[in-house]
Amino acid sequence: MEEPYSKDGFRKYPTLRDHPLKTAAQWLAGRTADDGYGHLWRVGDKLYNLSDFIKIHPGGRQWLEVTRGMDITEAFEYSHLNPHVRTVLAKYYVQPAVGSRNSPYTFEADGFYMTLKERVHQHLSTKVSREEKEAAHKRITTVQDRLLFTFFTLLVATAWTQSYMVAMLAGIVLMLIINCSHNFYHKKDNWRMFCWDLGLLSSYEWRITHALSHHGYTNTLWDFELSDFEPYVDFRVHSKSLTQRYVIPLVIFTVSYLFFFVEAFKRIVTIAIGQQRLRPENLLPLVQLFLIWWLGCPFVQAVKLWLVVHGTSSYLFAIVGIIAAHHHPDMYHAGDGAFQYGNDWGLGQLDAVRDRKDVDGILLAELTMYGNHVLHHLFPTLDHGVLDIIRPVFQQTCLDFKLPAELAQLPSRYTQWDLSLGVFQQLARTQPRLSVHSKSD
Structure with missing residues (x-):
């Protein structure tokens, strides 16, 4: 084409x-x-x-x-x-x-990202003690462990009470666990990354579609997450129908409970046609169903409760992901033309990611609502607990390269409401952004 x-x-x-x-x-x-x-x-x-x-x-x-x-x-x-x-x-x-x-x-070598990376390495190697790093990591694992305990407690309570309300609470906590485990599948192999698979998702697949695709080529044509629901949900900047611009955005906020089930269906298809193999972690959601049934809940009722758990988790996961950090007319999207600040990869990330000031400094919110997202995109394999430690290095590098305050997020001016509204604005957008110089004129 x-x-x-x-x-x-x-x-x-x-x-x-x-x-x-x-x-x-x-x-x-x-x-x-x-x-x-x-x-x-x-x-x-x-x-x-x-x-x-x-x-x-x-x-x-x-x-x-x-x-x-x-x-x-x-x-x-x-x-x-x-x-x-x-x-x-x-x-x-x-x-x-x-x-x-x-x-x-x-x-x-003398560009923004490579300079920043060298400075961050030096800072973590010479100015941050091993104990500080371990403490930062411990804070993250403690949050995930508590969420895991809460989820399985609620799952047991769901089976014993057969309550749809308790099942919904379990689904809420499951979403928090999944988003927290996002910190771990970016890293070297570890058991915590499989918490992602508790929710009809696949850490194996998301290492490809998210870690390799989305993080490497954010909001570009090579970003799988930009293309996943096209042509219906289309964040690109080009000609779109009125339905795509104004009707579909409303629909996605009502059918997001289906997201996990669609992902599971696609996995079944790819396994059936030999594109990938069944992995042990793919069975973790079925273990949850078996647990509810084994604890005395009639099988049909167990299935209904299990669907409520995963439908609730799916809905919240999809909504949080859509409105988290990437979709607003101020950000680069495929079709905008040349990158605003040049082709340096780090500057490209800053052009396609925003932080939200209303989750800054709240560890649970940062871990489960994709906070501190700019630094996470620049250094996705760093433990999330370390990101605040390197923030001063990032800020100084932005100043040294004379980056605009808006690009450098010093400080972030975006709230969750700004980015939620920005999703609708971006889906409706058909014209490229004005250039930096045009904005300042």
Whole structure:
């Protein structure tokens, strides 16, 4: 098809982006087709053979297994703070890459992101003690452990009381657990990331569609989360029907309880057609159903209560995700043309992410409502508890690069109401943003 967004700098319209079955497997197939590096991996302008490194990769096998044949420059850069990883990577060098990268993002040594990353590494290595890091991590795990205990207590109470109200409370807590576990599936393999799978979701799939796609290419054509519900829910900036602009936005806020079930259905389909395999963690929601039934609740009633738990969790998860941090006319979306502040990857993230001042400083809210989101996008593999520790480094780097206060979020001027209203405004938007200079004129 004709590429209508070439001004964004991407060299190709993503293969399979408009396929009716939107899945992690389809996104990977499209990326490997477009990049086409066979059994190799591209980082910057070099190709590497990481086949022998897969089994000893500190982050776990999955990250490298699913990205074979792809350009992983973005993922490599935002996943690794320690410059020592470049020494390790060099051992697997094969040859120079031919041609330019499909992605327009840059990682210049003296650019904003690489400067920030070096400063953050130095700060955490020399000015933050091991005890401080462990304490920050402990605060996060304590929150998740308490949520887990509360959820299973409510699940037992649901079975004993057969109360739909208690089932709804369990669903609310389940949503909080899932969003909290988002902190952990970005990191190296750990058991806590499987809390994501408690809610008919898949940590395996979301490592692809969220960690690799959304975080690497936020709000661009390569962002799976931008395309997942197209052409119905369309955040891109282009011509849209009146239904897409004004009717669908109202509908999505009424049918979001179906989201988990749609995700589960797509997983069943991809397993059935051989695009992925059934994983043990996929069965965790069925364990919950069995538990309710085993505790004495009649099976049909157990199914109804189980549906209420997951329907409630699904609704809240979808609403929180939509209005959290990414959809407002002030933010970059595919179709806006060139990035406002250049092609540096870090500046691209600042252009597509906002923080909310009404959740700042409230740990439970930050963990479960996607707070502190700007720093999370810049350093997604850092434990969320560490983000406040590096905030002064981020702020100073923004000042050194003379970034506008609005871009640097110093301080954030967005409330939850601003971003909620912004979702409707963005879905209705058909014209690119004004340029920075036009705004200031």
